[in-house]
Amino acid sequence: MAKKSKKSSLVNSNEETVAAMSHLLADSYTLYLKTHNYHWNVTGPMFATLHTLFMTQYTELALAVDEIAERIRALGAFAPGSYSDFTKLSTVSEAKGRTTAIEMIQQLTADQKTVALSARAVIDAAESADDAASADLGTRRMDVHEKHAWMLRSHLE
Secondary structure, eight states: OOOOOHHHHHHHHHHHHHHHHHHHHHHHHHHHHHHHHHHHHOOSTTHHHHHHHHHHHHHHHHHHHHHHHHHHHHTTOOOOOSHHHHHHHOSSOOOOSOOOHHHHHHHHHHHHHHHHHHHHHHHHHHHHTTOHHHHHHHHHHHHHHHHHHHHHHHTTO
């Protein structure tokens, strides 16, 4: 029986990291689109505050999806990049219908927590693969999404 080479083990480990990163990319892109949608369509007494907060968050996500996709490419895989790919991979659901400002905040808070969990999965896969760069990316993304969830949640108190 042939021994597995170290390179073969790393490829398999990278596959798990790539899968977790692809899921994070899909969740992040779906959250980007949803947050941008809410930025355009928020109404009510909190309009100015939420309009600005949503813009800050979707702008940060726009930069994040590029970083995540480029890390997937650095690992030697192709990044998913279509709505159909993202629909299959994402845990975050798209926005549908008219939503009140409070519902927007509630949904985005839950979605930020979901994406933080996706980032945690990247950390776990990357640490198993001894991939410090991907683990670092996952850690940074988890921190951002936990902070965004807190900022959104604060509007509900």
